[in-house]
Amino acid sequence: xxxxxxxxxxxxxxxxxxxxxxxxxxxxxxxxxxFFERPKPEFDxxxxxxxxxxxxxxxxxxxxxxxxxxxxxxxxSLGLGTGKGGDTALAIAKALRAAKKNMFQIKTTKxxxxxxxxxxxxxxxxxxxxxxxxxxxxxxxxxxxMLTLAGIKNITAxxxxxxxxKLNNARATYAALYQIRNKAGKTAPVIVPxxxxxxxxxxxxxx
Numbered sequence: 001x002x003x004x005x006x007x008x009x010x011x012x013x014x015x016x017x018x019x020x021x022x023x024x025x026x027x028x029x030x031x032x033x034x035f036f037e038r039p040k041p042e043f044d045x046x047x048x049x050x051x052x053x054x055x056x057x058x059x060x061x062x063x064x065x066x067x068x069x070x071x072x073x074x075x076x077s078l079g080l081g082t083g084k085g086g087d088t089a090l091a092i093a094k095a096l097r098a099a100k101k102n103m104f105q106i107k108t109t110k111x112x113x114x115x116x117x118x119x120x121x122x123x124x125x126x127x128x129x130x131x132x133x134x135x136x137x138x139x140x141x142x143x144x145x146m147l148t149l150a151g152i153k154n155i156t157a158x159x160x161x162x163x164x165x166k167l168n169n170a171r172a173t174y175a176a177l178y179q180i181r182n183k184a185g186k187t188a189p190v191i192v193p194x195x196x197x198x199x200x201x202x203x204x205x206x207x
Contacts, residue, residue, distance in 0.1 A: 043071040043079070043103075045096070046145050048170050050088065068167050069095035071103065072149030076112070076182070079103030080146075080174045082167075102174075105182040106150055113154040120176035125168040126160040127176055142166045146173050 048068035055062045065088050071079045079102050083094025109115055109131070119128040127143065132154055139147055139157035147155060163169065 043073050043077075043100075044149055046070045046149055047092075048080075048142060048145075049166050050091075053084070065091045067091040067095045068170065069099050070146050070149055070170060071096065071099045072146070072151065074149065074151035076106045076108050076151055077103055078106060078146060078150040078174070078177060080170060104178060106152065106177050107180045107182040108152065111154050112151055114152065114177075114180055116180075118176045118179050119160075120172050120179065122172040122175055123163070123165070123168045124161055125163045125165065125172040127169065127172045128158045128160060129176055130156045130158070132156045142169045143173050146170060150177070152177075 046069070048070055049066075050068075051066045053064055053066050055064065064084055064086055066082065066084045067088065068080070068082045069092065071081075079099035081095045081098025081100070081102055083091045083096075083098060085091035085094055107115060113131045114129060115131070117128065117130045119126070121127075132138065134154060135156065137144065137147060137153055137155060139155070141159075143157045143159065147157065157173075159169065
């Protein structure tokens with residue numbers, strides 16, 4: 001049998017940590033990671049509320065998530081939707097789809113304000129909106145987030161109730177702004193006049 005020689009203690013010995021073909025874990029130079037730019041979403045989104053709800057069935061309890069989502073393009077468009085699913089990703093996708101269906105265009109002035117006072121009530125939430133001159137956006141909580149998504153400026157919001165329910169306040173905001181929606185986008189159907197067909201003489205070719 002061949003004798004096993006122990007390595008001598010050499011103070012000047014430096015291990016090769018560069019990798020390469022010298023063995024070890026190194027496999028050469030590390031390749032740079034490829035970064036992919038995510039496509040910019042069509043609308044800005046803001047999560048209003050995320051709740052975990054439970055339904056009692058014969059086999060026990062079923063857990064699901066309820067999501068409320070607001071979207072806007074900061075140019076006067078606003079939408080609000082809710083969705084429910086087994087996980088948050090599915091619930092968010094449903095809420096986004098519903099918000100796009102419920103989107104409408106707000107009638108605004110030149111300085112992105114509202115033309116007149118509006119108020120609405122949903123459940124126990126009461127909200128009033130008033131245009132102001134150059135004072136900016138005066139609002140708080142969920143109301144401010146929705147007005148920011150819509151791009152509304154120079155407006156004062158007043159919550160006339162003591163409700164702190166974010167979803168009810170968001171729905172009251174949606175109902176108030178829906179009163180001043182821009183109806184110009186819905187055009188009337190075009191009526192095409194019917195032109196009578198006049199029969200013409202047909203030449204008969206004899207063989």
